[in-house]
Amino acid sequence: MAESVIIKNVTKKYRMYKSKKEQIGDLLFPGKMGSDFNAIDGISFAVEAGDVVGLVGINGSGKSTLSNIIGGIVPPSSGEIIAKGEVNVIAINAGLNNQLTGIENIEFKCLLMGYSKEKIAEVTPQIVEFSELGDFIYQPVKKYSSGMKSKLGFAISVTADPDIIIIDEALSVGDQTFADKSLAKMNEYKNRGKTIFFVSHNLSQVRNFCNKIAWIEGGQLREYGPxxxxxxxxxxxxxxxxxxxxxxxxxxxxxxxxRRKYGKAKVKK
Known part of the structure; x- marks a missing residue:
């Protein structure tokens, strides 16, 4: 089967500072103050079209950073991501505007997704129904619980029909009924042969949903396979x-x- 996503020696470095003074000093004398932190360190693997890849690892391992790089939200410091098709990211932090109402956020996010006014008018009733927010859809998002925000963000995102989907903890917030409905939607994408990256701390979901796993430890790829x-x-x-x-x-x-700060050692297999 053809490769859908190729991750080639991807690294993401951030500069870390102990104080504002160090940060300013580093601007004046680059490389003299602060230190590099490798959020992701030299990760390479290839994903075939139709694969559902679970990204697992303990908190802070780099799973979300990698998923954001694959999704094009965060650029790598070095290395390359080759994605053969349109990519969409579905995450708890859906980028909703807290000052706008739910219905206004639907229009705003759909415009960012490239939808025409006619397309937005067509999909809005579907989004509202899927979100299960009822009259709250007309309230400012700042009044929403985290579960309600997740519902709205997920409902907007699944209107798209991308080739590659990244799901970052989007099924872990909200009530069980909505989580089941969301998982059913993801299974629909899976059955249609979409390439999916799935980030979740629910290992039962990961085990049942994914056919491959990328285990990230300390920013490095510990293991990848069935x-x-x-x-x-x-x-x-x-x-x-x-x-x-x-x-x-x-x-x-x-x-x-x-090790991520100084880059001195690799993960022992």
């Missing part, structure tokens, strides 16, 4: 991690953070 193999290894890791004391977990996280 779900049954990688999830078994990742679950064993999680069990061992949870057995560690609080101090041992902090030490493990510090080791990963130091």
């Amino acid at each position: 779900t049954n193999i990688v999830m078994k290894n990742y679950n064993n890791f999680i069990k061992q991690y949870h057995k560690l004391s609080y101090e041992e977990q902090k030490a493990f996280q510090k080791k990963l953070a130091d």
